[in-house]
Each structure stands twice: as structure tokens, then as C-alpha cells.
Amino acid sequence: MKTLSVSVAYMPLVDALPLIAAQELGFAEAEGIALDLIAAPSWSSVRDMLSFGRVDAAHLLSPMPVAMALGLGSVTTPLAAVSVLSVNGNIIGVSRAVEERLRAHGYGFDFRDAALAADALAASIDGPLTIGVPFPFSMHVELLHYWIESTGLAKQGFEVRTVPPPLMAQALEDGTINAFCVGEPWGSVAVENGVGALLLPGNAIWSFAPEKVLAVRTNWAETEPELLTRMMRAVWQGGRWAARPESRTAAAEMLSRPEYLGVPAEVIDRALTGRFIISSRGEQRKTDGHVEFFDGAANFPWRSQAQWIGSRLAKRFDLDQKESQSTAAGIFRSDLFRAALQNTGADIPGASQKLEGAIRHPTAVASLKGGLILQPDTFFDTCIFEPLDEN
Amino acid sequence: MTAPLSIVVVEEDRDRATAIVDALKNSGECEVHVIGKTSGLARKIAIHSPDIVLIDYDNPTRDMLEELTLASGPLERPVAMFVSGAAGELAQAAIEAGVSAYVVDGLRPERIKPVLDIAVARFQIVRQMRTELAETRRALEERKVIDRAKGMIMKAKGLNEEQAYMLLRKTAMDQGRRVADVAEALVTASGLLS
Numbered sequence: 001m002k003t004l005s006v007s008v009a010y011m012p013l014v015d016a017l018p019l020i021a022a023q024e025l026g027f028a029e030a031e032g033i034a035l036d037l038i039a040a041p042s043w044s045s046v047r048d049m050l051s052f053g054r055v056d057a058a059h060l061l062s063p064m065p066v067a068m069a070l071g072l073g074s075v076t077t078p079l080a081a082v083s084v085l086s087v088n089g090n091i092i093g094v095s096r097a098v099e100e101r102l103r104a105h106g107y108g109f110d111f112r113d114a115a116l117a118a119d120a121l122a123a124s125i126d127g128p129l130t131i132g133v134p135f136p137f138s139m140h141v142e143l144l145h146y147w148i149e150s151t152g153l154a155k156q157g158f159e160v161r162t163v164p165p166p167l168m169a170q171a172l173e174d175g176t177i178n179a180f181c182v183g184e185p186w187g188s189v190a191v192e193n194g195v196g197a198l199l200l201p202g203n204a205i206w207s208f209a210p211e212k213v214l215a216v217r218t219n220w221a222e223t224e225p226e227l228l229t230r231m232m233r234a235v236w237q238g239g240r241w242a243a244r245p246e247s248r249t250a251a252a253e254m255l256s257r258p259e260y261l262g263v264p265a266e267v268i269d270r271a272l273t274g275r276f277i278i279s280s281r282g283e284q285r286k287t288d289g290h291v292e293f294f295d296g297a298a299n300f301p302w303r304s305q306a307q308w309i310g311s312r313l314a315k316r317f318d319l320d321q322k323e324s325q326s327t328a329a330g331i332f333r334s335d336l337f338r339a340a341l342q343n344t345g346a347d348i349p350g351a352s353q354k355l356e357g358a359i360r361h362p363t364a365v366a367s368l369k370g371g372l373i374l375q376p377d378t379f380f381d382t383c384i385f386e387p388l389d390e391n
Numbered sequence: 392m393t394a395p396l397s398i399v400v401v402e403e404d405r406d407r408a409t410a411i412v413d414a415l416k417n418s419g420e421c422e423v424h425v426i427g428k429t430s431g432l433a434r435k436i437a438i439h440s441p442d443i444v445l446i447d448y449d450n451p452t453r454d455m456l457e458e459l460t461l462a463s464g465p466l467e468r469p470v471a472m473f474v475s476g477a478a479g480e481l482a483q484a485a486i487e488a489g490v491s492a493y494v495v496d497g498l499r500p501e502r503i504k505p506v507l508d509i510a511v512a513r514f515q516i517v518r519q520m521r522t523e524l525a526e527t528r529r530a531l532e533e534r535k536v537i538d539r540a541k542g543m544i545m546k547a548k549g550l551n552e553e554q555a556y557m558l559l560r561k562t563a564m565d566q567g568r569r570v571a572d573v574a575e576a577l578v579t580a581s582g583l584l585s
Contacts, residue, residue, distance in 0.1 A: 042453040044491070073457065074493070135454050162458045164451040176430055 022238030090202030091187030118151030184271030208377035243294035296375035
């Protein structure tokens, strides 16, 4: 069988692991394809490479394809998010100066309670926070807005600034920003460099936030269904491998190689295990489900997840709620996921929408094989997002 | 008579910046500004209120420019990358050449095209030079590793230089690998064992 090549652009981050594992561990080869993985210098270039046909697929921030469909930003090529590559994985941190103020105020850095962290911040700082994020359309930005808007921190106001993740620690040091929300390993790098402290994992705000998606051009999905299926199966296997606790050491070693992340394996390991060193004092905190590659149908692109993103973007950019949610729902292609992963052993949920935030405990749901247990997807303020009816 | 186009080039390397600026200026009426340091990029660009921003495709600070494309950004006029209509093909050529351009929405395509043609050509040359430089560096590095491996083989097996190289080459051919890779493996392995 001739091996077909599928080119995939990605950002060198811990959550690119399912793609890298799919290629390195032979899951792609077993599907008769080779993933040609192309590391990109910025999210804009990942998007452009995909939009203008330089690559067939890409590792994208989950809000990017939704924002593009809503006409936000500078490129609007129709994209399809065919699976979720990872759930959660962001970290919110602050500068040393803000850390000191929080400590002076008696805050214990519990790395868990988002409402408590917001109250402590609101009481310790006397001006708006300037928060660095990797990209204007990212789960980072959505989580920050969601968190700040519904807490005492809203009074202080805040400004979000785009800073490329590898430069985040530097920006914190030179005072361009005094807080950040970023994917690993870059939060831990700020701690390692002695310029910041970690405040909260992203899952303290939303416990099941779709972070990165596997995206393709909609017309490529239509003209290359066979190739798409093979790639999706290989990447799904990569995610399954990545989620196994016994894979962690090998995964951290693999990602640390210079052609991928080029960061010490020990630092990458923190993101994979959820065991963080949160400050220069060496304090350790553990968070469960810091980054999820597989369990609880993590890879399934729920239409309601896209609707949540669409709804948040509509609110921020003053767009029509119903229309935005309906457009967004069409970007997360649960239909393509079902088609590609049937008969593979994947347990796929029976529904394509859920009430986001309603699952408080691991819950068994109707699924293809009948063994699916969904993980909690609550928001820190216990609100439930009910997607608007599409009719 | 239209006002000269105002162009901002974001480029840290002075020589490269000069080359691009000269090429653009020779093309006719435009004002060109160079921004070298990328901290506070959005603010610095806003000061010039340019019609076009040119930035290296590989520059990670490109994502900072993305902020400018949002209407609420620090620029009064939104900036959009040229993606639609007549500029579509140009976008592709630009990406191939390694330049990203941000163009003020509403600027007429016939005014953009000549500038971008020049930018694309110039970036292509720069990119080619950079690739060649990287190739040369790599070749040099490989040469060094091969020399070290040769030295080790000569010492361990009492061979002369040519015989040592022949052995390296034969091993590489037998294993279907590059001589430099075999040499590197040997150097790494002996480092571990010593």
C-alpha cells in the first residue's frame, strides 16, 4: 500500500501531543498515511497555512475556526473542527509584584478556587490587570472574560494583550503585562525563570473546556473523505495513547526533543501529571484533569461547545446571539467524527449537544458501545449554558 | 495625485530592513518606517497609522498584529490581511515568499499590488539567503562531527584517515543512513560510554 502524506501545521505546545504521538508511534503508518508535521511560529501562520492550502490540517485554538465563521479577524476561509485534540490545559499566573501583594493580603495560593482567587486579586491590586494571552481568539481569552466578568475583579477592569507564548515570561519581566493565561510549558517556564507565580489552572474556571481542535478546510473534508478518516483515526489513537498514565514519561521525553518543544522533559511532565511548582518558593500544587486527551469522550466535538464559544464571541463583539450560535454549531463537526470513528472501538455519545456545565459528577450516558462516562463540565459560578434551539 | 502610501516594515535585522526599505522606496511614492524592537508593537504601529504593515512570516510576534485587525484595536482604522478578490493570489505568493502583509481595509488593490510585488520578491531573496546560510552552517557542523568520528575510529582501530572514512561510509550505506548521522551516533554513544 502506498503511504499517503498528510501535512499538518501545529504550534509547539504540550497539547500537540496527540498529533506527534500519531506519527511517532506508528498510528498514522497503520492507517497507511504519514503525517508531515510542520511547526509554526505563530497562530496566525498556522491559520494562514491551513486557509491558503499550504497544509491539509492544523492544530488550532478551539475558538479560531468559530471566530472565522463569524467573520471576526482577518481570514474567513470555511473550516471544519473535526475533533477536539485536548480539553483544558491553560494556566493563569501573575507577576512577582502581584504575587507579593496577594501574599501580603493573606492569600494562600490554593490553585483551585477561582472565585476566591478573584476576590483576593480584587482586594490586593489597585488598578486594572494587563493580561497576556497567546491569541485574540482563544479559550484563554474566553475563560478570562468569563471569570472576571462574574467576580469582584470586574470593578478593577482589565486589558488583554496578545503575547506569543515563548515571550510571555519576558513580557512579565519587563512589565508589559502583570498577569497571563497560557498553555504549558510556558506558565511553568515563567516560574522557572523566577518572574511569576501560578494562580489557577484553566479547569478551575470551566472543568471541561475544549482547548485545541483538529481542523481542516471544509472543502478538503468534502474532496478527501478517505484521507480525512485515516488522519482522524490515527490522531484519535494518538490521543488515547497520550492519556494513559504509563505513557507520560515517554510522552514528556518525546515532546522535549529539539524538533518538537525543546524544553526539558521534567518541565513538560508537570503539565501531563498536573503536579505544578507554582512559585519561586517551590510550593507544589496538584490539579486533576489538567489536560485531557481522551477520557470522557474528550475528542468528541460537541456542537454545544462550539455554541458556547459562539455565544461568548457574540456577546463580546455585539453579534446576533441566535445566528452566531447556529453558525458556530456547524463548525464542530460531530457528524464527521461519528462517520470516521465508527467501527474503531471508539465509544461515541448518542447526542451531539449537551447542557454545558450541567454535569457535576462523572455520569454514564447513552453511547455507541454503552460504556461512556462523561466527566464533570461545570463552570466555577455553577451556571449552566443552555444552547439556543437551532430551529 | 494621491497621497504617498505609508508602509511599516517590522524587522529586527537592520541589514534586511534596509534592503527591503530601499527596494520599496525605489518603487515610487511611499513613506517607509522600520520597527525593530517588537515590545509594544501595536502601539508603535499605531503612531505611524500605516496603510500597509509588512512582517516576516516566521516572526512569532505576528500574532500581536492580529489584535490590530479587531475593530476595537489601537488603530482607528481596522487592518485586514489581503485575502479577498484580486489580492487572493497575492496572498498565496506572499506566504510562499515568507512575508505577511496587513493592509488597511478599503485600500484599492491597484495601489497594493506593486508594493506587494516588490515585497514578495525582496523577501524571497532574503529567505533564500537565509536558507543557504543555514545549509552552510549545517554542513560545517556535520563536517566537524564526521572529523571527530573519524578520529575516534582511527584511534580505536588503528586505521588511517581514509580507511576510517571508508568504514564510516560503508556503515552508512549498509544501514541506509547518512554519513553524518552515523558519525553523530558514534560520537554520542562514545560520549555516553566514556
